[in-house]
Amino acid sequence: MPEAQTLPTRRPSKRDEAWRYADIPALERLGVDALDTWQEITLAAGETRRLTMVIGSNAPELHRIRLTLGEGARAEIFASNIGGDYTRVEVEVTLAKGAHFEFGGVTIGGGEAVREFVTKTVHAEPEATSNQTVRSVHWGTGTGNFLGEIKVVKDAQKTDAAQDFKGLLLEAGASANAAPQLEIFADDVKCAHGATVGQLDEGARFYMAARGLSPETAQRLLVQAFIGDAFVELDDEAEREKLLDAALAALEGAAL
Amino acid sequence: MLSINNLHASVGDKPILKGLTLEVAEGEVHAIMGPNGAGKSTLANVLGGKPGYEVTQGSVAFAGQDLFDLDPHERAATGLFLGFQYPVEIPGVSNVQFLREALNSQRKFREEEPLSGGDFLKLAKEKAGLLKMDMEMLKRQVNVGFSGGEKKRAEMVQMGILDPKFAVLDETDSGLDIDALRVVGEGINSIMRASDKGVLLITHYQRLLDVVKPDRVSVLAGGRIVQTGGPELALRLEEEGYDAVMADA
Numbered sequence: 001m002p003e004a005q006t007l008p009t010r011r012p013s014k015r016d017e018a019w020r021y022a023d024i025p026a027l028e029r030l031g032v033d034a035l036d037t038w039q040e041i042t043l044a045a046g047e048t049r050r051l052t053m054v055i056g057s058n059a060p061e062l063h064r065i066r067l068t069l070g071e072g073a074r075a076e077i078f079a080s081n082i083g084g085d086y087t088r089v090e091v092e093v094t095l096a097k098g099a100h101f102e103f104g105g106v107t108i109g110g111g112e113a114v115r116e117f118v119t120k121t122v123h124a125e126p127e128a129t130s131n132q133t134v135r136s137v138h139w140g141t142g143t144g145n146f147l148g149e150i151k152v153v154k155d156a157q158k159t160d161a162a163q164d165f166k167g168l169l170l171e172a173g174a175s176a177n178a179a180p181q182l183e184i185f186a187d188d189v190k191c192a193h194g195a196t197v198g199q200l201d202e203g204a205r206f207y208m209a210a211r212g213l214s215p216e217t218a219q220r221l222l223v224q225a226f227i228g229d230a231f232v233e234l235d236d237e238a239e240r241e242k243l244l245d246a247a248l249a250a251l252e253g254a255a256l
Numbered sequence: 257m258l259s260i261n262n263l264h265a266s267v268g269d270k271p272i273l274k275g276l277t278l279e280v281a282e283g284e285v286h287a288i289m290g291p292n293g294a295g296k297s298t299l300a301n302v303l304g305g306k307p308g309y310e311v312t313q314g315s316v317a318f319a320g321q322d323l324f325d326l327d328p329h330e331r332a333a334t335g336l337f338l339g340f341q342y343p344v345e346i347p348g349v350s351n352v353q354f355l356r357e358a359l360n361s362q363r364k365f366r367e368e369e370p371l372s373g374g375d376f377l378k379l380a381k382e383k384a385g386l387l388k389m390d391m392e393m394l395k396r397q398v399n400v401g402f403s404g405g406e407k408k409r410a411e412m413v414q415m416g417i418l419d420p421k422f423a424v425l426d427e428t429d430s431g432l433d434i435d436a437l438r439v440v441g442e443g444i445n446s447i448m449r450a451s452d453k454g455v456l457l458i459t460h461y462q463r464l465l466d467v468v469k470p471d472r473v474s475v476l477a478g479g480r481i482v483q484t485g486g487p488e489l490a491l492r493l494e495e496e497g498y499d500a501v502m503a504d505a
Contacts, residue, residue, distance in 0.1 A: 202307065207344035210304050211354070211414065212332035212362035221357060225348025 011035075018090075021145040021177050023060070023114040026086030030060040038064045043073035045096075050075075052239050054246040055089060056082035056109075064090045069099035071125075076102040078234045080243045081115045081144075082250040090118045095128035103132040104230040106243070108223075108250045110140030110174070120149045123156040123189075130160075135227045136167040137247075138174035139255040149181040152189050159189040167197035168226050170219075171255040215256045223251055257282045257454045258303075258422055263314035264479075265302045271312070272298040274479035280422075280472075283451040287465055287490060288458045290476035291498045296458045297341060299476065300426040303456075304338035305331055319421060332358075333365035335421030337414075339428050343407040346398035351410065352380065354398050355417050362418065383416030387443045404431030412443040423448050424456045429464035441467025462494040477502060 011032060012019040027034075043049055047070065055061055061083055067075050073096070081087050093101045107115035121130045136144025146165045167176025178195035200222055208218035227247055234240045258280040265273040272295045280286045290296050302309045303316065305328035316323040319334060326334060346354065360370040371379070384391055387409045399407050408428055415423060425444070429437055441464055448455045457468060465473075465487065473489040474481045475498070482502055483489065493501050 201344075201346075203344045204346050206304075206306050206328065207340065207346070208354070208358070209328035210332055210338045210340075211358040211418065212329050212365070213358050214329050214361055215327075217357055217361055218329075221349050221354070222346070225346070228348055 017179075017181065018118050018120075018147055018149070020179070021114065021116060021143065021147070022088065023086035026060040026114070027062070030062055030086075034062045035064075037062075038066045040066050040068075041075070042068045043070055043075060043099075045070035046072045048074045048076075050236075051077045052234070052243060053077070053079040053089070054082065054243060055079060055087055056084065056246075056250070058084040060086040062088050062090070065092070067091065067093045067101070069093065069095050069101065069128075071096045072098045074100045074102070076104075076233070078104045078231055078239070078243055079106070079117070080247045080250075081105060081107040081117065082109055082246055083113055083115050084109065084111060085113050087113065087115045088118065089116070092120045092122075093130070094122045094124050095130065097125040098127045099125075100128065101130040101132075102233050103130075103134075104233060105132075105134045105146070106227045106230045106247045107134070107136040107138070107144035108227070108247045109138060110142045110171075110254055112141050114143045114145065116143075116145035116147065118145075118147045121151070121161065123150070123152045123159040123161060123186075125153075126156050126186075127158045128156065130162070131233065132163045133230045133232070134165045134178075135230045136165070136176045137170065137223055137227060137251070138167070138176060139170040141173045141175075143175045143177070145177045145179070146195075147177075147179040147181070148193070150183070150191060152182075152184045152186050152191065154185040156186045157188040159186060159191070161189070161191045163193040164229075165193075165195040166226070166229070167195075168223065169197065169199055219254070219256060220248060220251060224248060257284075257319065258456065259317040261315050261317075263299075263302070263316065264312045265298060266310050266312055267298065267308060272479055273302065275314070276476070276480050278474060278481050280454045280456055282454055284471045285449070285455040285457060285468060287470035287473045288456060288476050289460065289473065289490060289493055294476045295479045296476055297426055300338060300341075300424050300456075300458055303331075303336065303424050304328060329361065330365065332418070332420075333362040337418060337420035337423040339411050339415065339423060339425035341427040341430060343399050343402075343411050345400045345402075347400050349398050351394040351396065351398050352377070355380065355394075355414060358414075359418060380413075380417055383413050383447075386416055386446060387413050388439050389413055405433060405436040408432055408440055409436065409443075412440055412447070416443065416447045419447070421452070422454045422456075424458070426458045427460065428457075429459055429461060437463060438467055444468045462490050465490050475502065
């Protein structure tokens with residue numbers, strides 16, 4: 001009997017750490033071929049590249065990006081994830097000496113959809129830095145996830161890696177998950193991560209109402225302030241506005 | 257202008273206001289004084305419509321309307337301003353953005369045209385100047401990093417910009433030093449002293465009333481107004497204390 005010609009891509013399951021919160025049936029609808037599609041980007045030493053993305057249709061979407069950064073290179077990814085169905089943005093980054101990876105992401109939405117960012121950042125050489133900020137705002141039974149793996153190899157001294165996640169749930173039933181995963185084999189490194197999930201500040205809402213802001217407007221201002229953190233490092237006002245506007249447009253009709 | 261009739265209100269299961277009746281006429285500054293726990297802040301919060309305060313009986317008419325028919329933001333747009341004892345910090349939202357949105361929301365509710373960015377800044381600058389507040393502070397986030405005194409001054413700048421018909425000021429004098437007290441008091445006078453406006457000034461101390469001279473003074477105790485008089489009542493309270501004055505009532 002001949003061997004199977006090519007092994008089919010193994011279908012991920014919830015048992016896989018990076019897929020633990022994923023919507024597997026949605027992935028099936030998308031088709032398994034999508035798993036083999038990676039956008040490969042290689043930056044030469046000193047090169048800088050920025051990607052900004054507004055992701056969101058009413059069908060499942062999977063975006064897989066693989067970045068390889070040369071010495072002193074800088075890659076930035078900023079994304080508004082406003083999908084109406086399962087939407088996953090996955091980024092794998094390998095950093096050479098002194099390179100920097102900046103990631104800012106927002107997931108926002110209601111309904112039943114799962115929207116997630118999954119990053120794997122490998123500090124493969126010394127003195128590289130990475131900074132990741134994700135904000136998730138959900139209602140209905142919507143879910144936002146940030147799974148961030150950081151790997152610091154043995155010789156990658158003076159690594160500085162940071163991850164920050166905050167979830168804002170507008171309604172009971174919505175959820176937000178953060179799964180930081182650190183694997184550190186060097187001893188002279190800084191790795192910070194933080195995650196909180198909360199609700200809108202009732203005191204602020206009443207204060208705003210007492211000044212004449214409708215509940216919708218007060219919520220929009222508070223959400224705008226909340227998600228703004230994810231795009232602070234985006235040094236292009238027009239791009240920043242585009243991502244914020246897309247996210248805030250998704251807020252229309254949200255639970256108050 | 258503001259007519260409170262037999263108002264009963266509870267927080268949780270606890271009745272706090274127990275048949276409060278009070279009338280504030282147009283052009284009047286009416287001071288409310290009273291011992292701790294009398295229900296002064298509850299009165300302010302009930303008038304503003306704060307969630308968690310339940311009106312169980314009675315009515316409040318404001319500018320010819322049933323106040324309790326209006327949501328909190330509609331009360332504001334109708335001309336009611338609630339000055340907070342503890343102004344709230346709103347990280348990530350600048351004073352300028354907050355106040356412009358607030359003013360234009362109110363104008364929209366009243367079916368008036370929105371104010372342009374330029375006109376708004378001009379107005380904000382004028383009112384900030386009145387309260388001796390730097391415009392730079394208005395560009396900062398709402399109340400974030402403000403001292404107690406700065407927060408109260410910022411409240412008065414907000415009041416100046418929103419230009420309400422009626423202000424309920426809940427211990428606006430708390431946390432102010434003597435100089436700030438004068439600035440804030442004079443701000444209240446210049447913004448709210450008018451024949452078509454009114455103020456309910458909740459305070460513990462005579463010192464604010466030296467600057468903002470009240471037309472009437474009422475004592476709130478045990479959830480009701482137990483005494484009303486002219487400005488001399490506040491002076492007597494300051495001198496003799498609540499127990500002595502109330503025993504005579």
